[in-house]
Amino acid sequence: MSLAPLLKIEGLSVTYHGAAQPSLRNVSLQLQERQRLAIIGESGSGKSTLARCIAGLLPHGAKTDGRIVWNGHPDKSHQTRFPTPGRDIAYVFQDPSASLNPVLTIGEQVAEAAIRHLRLTRKQARTHARDLLIEVQLPNPDALLSAYPHQISGGQRQRVAIAAAISAAPKILIADEATSALDTITQAAIARLLDRLVSANGMTLIFITHDIALASSLADEIAVFQSGRLVESGKAQDVLLNPASDDTKRLFSSHLDLTTPPLIRRVS
Secondary structure, X not given: OOOOOOEEEEEEEEXXXXXXXXXXXXXXXXXXXXXXXXXXXXXXXXXXXXXXXXXXXXXXXXXXXXXXXXOOEEOOOOOOOOOOEOOOEEEEOOOHHHOOOOOOOXXXXXXXXXXXXXXXXXXXXXXXXXXXXXXXXXXXXXXXXXXXXXXXXXXXXXXXXXXXHOOOOOOEEEEEOOOOOOOHHHHHHHHHHHHHHHHHHOOEEEEEEOOHHHHHXXXXXXXXXXXXXXXXXXXXXXXXXXXXXXXXXXXXXXXXXXXXXXXXXXXX
């Protein structure tokens, strides 16, 4: 007997307020626990719209059709709590300045979700924040607790944002172009960090990227988007080596080097 999916998306469409056309059209997908899904596509293909809808981060006035089912229960069910942003589903943005508050210390921001969702005391949460800074491999964690985001590098800020995202031990971690604003070496380091964290903590990963090589290194499933539609999805190797959709083939043909070896995992 197959396990029920952790998250099931059924016929989901999203139209932003004032838009003539939907940004997402009739998308159906599902995620199992501990699965790694890479969502790839060109700019404007609907990747981030889907991610923000899953995370409950769509702007006010956006209209949605279809439904999202969490652990076998639809989002309107009165029987079961639907996932809470920050607690069950965490989001890492492309630019950490979008999620980090410049006037709060790093310690305060990493501890915030643990205080709110895990009901830790401030003293417990500070210790928890220090442990998380160590887990994301940041140096001098004691000093960083009292530092501010502008005092560290972009790569370090992204690590802080990841630490803050996983503070309440979410089931799903969404990384929305989380490496694209970084230099190549830092991109690889952040990708390795995400790979290690989701494995160590048993999280399900949704990784949004336009980088096909990076998607192949992190994901076991790939979903390809074009003009707001899901054009293809399946096992990563199947989609990469034998794309079925003409849209997928065109996207892959425009990529400079599909033979780039994975940055993270070795294929045995």
